[in-house]
Amino acid sequence: MPEGHVLHRLADELTCAFGGRRPRISSPQGRFAAEALLLDGTTLRQASAVGKHLFIDFEDERVVHIHLGLIGRMAIGPVGPVVGQVRLRLATDTIAADLRGPQGCRLTDPDHAAAMVARLGPDPLDPAADPDILLDHVRRLRRPVATVLLDQGVLAGVGNVYRAEVLFRLGLDPLTPAAALPADTWRALWDDLVLLMAEGKRLGRIDTVRPAHTPEAMGRPPRVDDHGGEVYVYRRTDQPCLVCGTPIRRRDLAGRNLYWCPTCQGGR
C-alpha cells in the first residue's frame, strides 16, 4: 500500500477526524505505550505528510513520526474492538485510527521532524515543491533512472509502482543513467508524477492507465490489476503489454522488482 499518495491521504483524513480534538491515545500492542500515555488527553493539532513520512502534531511541541515501511498500514473507521497487533490507536467516541506493522512510530519534536524532512528530495504531492532541485541533482547521477526514482533523497514519495508506471508512460529504458536523460525528460517525469500521484491521492489507489492518455487513445482496453488499480506494467510479468502486446519483463534491480516493456521502453 504505502507510496507517498497513501501518506498524504492519511494525513488529510487524520486532520479531518482528529484535528483540534483530544483523542484517546493508546498502544494495545505495547510498543508505543509510554509515549501514548504521555500524549493521551492532549490536543492533536494536525497531521501532515512529506514523501512517505507521516507527522502528527500535538500541543506542547510533540510530534509523532510514523513511517509505514513495506507492510505497515493505518486503518481509519468506526470504533471497534482491537484486532491484531495495533501499535497505536487514536480514538474519539466514534472514530478510531489503528496503526499496524509500521517500520517506525516515534515521539519526537518539530526540530527533529524538520531535520528529517530536510534530507528528502522534492515531493510531487507538495504544491510548493521545487522541481529545479531535482533537475540539478540528477544531472550528476550516473545510476540508472529506475534506481534514482526510488531514492527518497532525490525525489520523495515515489515507490515501486509509480516508478515502473511513470517510466513506461514516458517510454524510457529503466537502465538509462539518470544524467543521460535531458532536463526536459526529467521535467516530464516530474510533471507526470505530479499528475499521477495527485490522482492516486484523490482516488485512494494507483491508477496510471486512465488519467493522462486514455487506453482508447493507445489502442487497447484497460486492464484492472489485482491490486485494485489499473496499471501498464507493475506486476504484469509475462502478460502482454497493453500498448504493443510484447510480454512484460521483470528483473531485480538493487533488491527491488523492476517491471517494463522491452519494446515500448527500449532494449535490455
Next chain:
DNA sequence: CGAGCATGGTGAC
C-alpha cells in the same frame, strides 16, 4: 497450515 512474498528502509559488512 507453513512458506513465500509485498507498493520500504536500516544497519552491518
Next chain:
DNA sequence: TCACCCTGCTCGA
C-alpha cells in the same frame, strides 16, 4: 549487497 524488521495475504501441500 545482504540480513533483517514488521503484518497480512496468497499459494501449494
